[in-house]
Amino acid sequence: MSKAGRALKQVLEAYGINQTRLAIEMKVPSSNVNRWVNETRDPSGDAIFNIKTALExxxxxxxxxxxKLYLYTSEVVGEDDRG
Known part of the structure; x- marks a missing residue:
């Protein structure tokens, strides 16, 4: 359903960031992040910007x-891809 959700899930897993920490940093309910990651709901444009800001x-x-994953591809990023 959501390219943003797939990208977010891959990034959280690859960089060891948990959904709860992201939700706290974004000041949103953790259920929102869970819905995005599980692709049951798409994040809004504002939420996508806030996801990027929180990840930074x-x-x-x-x-x-x-x-990059959201805009250009949906491939999985592995340890070797991060440098």
Whole structure:
């Protein structure tokens, strides 16, 4: 359903960021993040921007990877792909 949700799930897993921490940083209910990751609901445009902003606080590469996956591809990012 959601390319943003797939990208977010991949980034959270690849960079070891849990959904609850992201939700707290974004100041949204953790159920929202769970819905995005499980592709039952698409994040709004504002939420996508806020996801990127929150990810930057944890790891700038995670934020950059999220944007790349969301805008350009949906491939899984592995350990070797991060440098």
């Amino acid at each position: 606080k944890f790891d700038s590469e995670a934020a950059e990877t999220f944007v």
